[in-house]
Amino acid sequence: MQRKVMDTLARYQGDDYVDGWAELWQKNENLPWDKGFPNPALEDTLTQQSATLGGPITTNAQGEAYRKKALVPGCGRGVDVLLLASFGYDAYGLEYSDVAVKMCKDEAARNGNKYSVRYAEIGRGKITFVQGDFFKDDWLKRLQLPLNGFDLIYDYTFFCALNPTMRPDWALRHTQLLAPSPRGNLICLEFPRHKATAEQGPPWGVSSEAYMEHLSHPGEQIRYDAQGRCKMDPLREPSEHGLERVAYWQPARTHESGKDSDGVIQDRVSIWRRR
Template sequence: MTAPTAIKPEDIQAHLANYKDEKYVDGWASLWEKNDVKLPWDAGFPNPALEDTLVKQRATIGGPMAEDAQGQSYRRKVLVPGCGRGVDVLLLASFGFDAYGLEYSPGAIEACKKEEAENNSWYRVRDQAIGRGKVTFVQGDFFDDAWLQSIGVPPNGFDIIYDYTFFCALSPALRPKWALRHTQLLAPSPKGNLICLEFPRHKNPLAAGPPFPVSSEAYMEHLSHPGEDIPYDAKGLVKQDPLRAPSKSGLERVAYWQPERTHEKGQGENGVIHDRVSIWRRRD
């Protein structure tokens, strides 16, 4: 197989500048269609922070198997929106979850299938008694229901959603919709858990993107008030109002920590880890 073509951040930014507002996702699709790209944050393998979360936070997020009201065992469903090359989807399936990778571009879906065909050792089955979960790569718009219907998953049907480089890849103008959409896809609490690997936290808040700079405060404000416009100040930092109560339809952060391992892109000088992991559940 031919190696994917590395693309520079400034080239991505120049390309996406031609796609405004709701057309932003079309810009990403056309980028993937040009060639088999390798995005600047693509390390070529899953982030070890996700692997550690699946192992060490099982008491919080639950394992891959569960029982329904009739006592029948089933595999829990995980969604990775904006899954890129699909490495996280394949890792999640190796732990036994039925894993769904969503991409807007058919070209990205083809890249996912190439990754799956390589049978990388990262994706070895972790528990032979549980086995591998089903892998499904689906093309569609995160904000639309058509892809949900195509795979037969109802609203609020995902037990886990994993967001790593999706939030930072979206235009900040889409962040209110991003947060609201998670409330429509995530299963009720405590069954449903959104795992956010917050990146890039160490980037200048006024720097261009993607990846757009993020902060833990931005995740807090948007997910606590889904669908609402969240103000940012002149320094690019989110404005927090300590007197404003979180929305009853919003998400609540139930865990937050600095991972012991992460990709090099999430580290600063001397290997200092800037990334954070947060876990969220619906309040209702």
């Protein structure tokens, strides 16, 4: 199955990458890393890192309380969106394919109530699925949302799905969508860290160093060696427009695909904010 996915996407290069994903959804191909339920590492993060994330309710400049907005780019079948809404966020799932968006809505209709409301006094947030290209603004305009309007962004199998040549734009786009610090938090579930970076993707092998270099220097070209390994420069200053990593750890739980052949968890969770 993974070979079929790779062969399909190999026919779409550059800006046409989104059409490859649309074809996979049109064929109703099951992506090999789509497990049909949220990664437990996200649930643990939302439960255990409330001091860092600040919870799903905040106040505006006038002191009025409102729900934070959470975005899941490349949300698949939307299960992470449903989980975020159960924690009280107004949750948005973004997919390029109309077929994928329909599947998300079907998933919400069938299984949305399986995600129990976590805080009775807050309740469930609004769920919205939208079709659009992560790197463009048309979907934001249709939702009547501004840039830098998302208080939480969750990136799991999106970074690793993109060709590594797109990583500078991926990092830059996060700085355009994420709310100011400390309200805005980007959660990255770093996967697959145990896949060799020289192997063909998707998913492309990743490293924590790659997240660090790209998010610290959004939009800039980052050096990789011939094996696809990110080369960190310890003397290079972070960009003033870059994101800062404020938390990083090995999760106690994750999908089986995030473990190596010995069953050891290789995934990492990192939280980022605007500087």
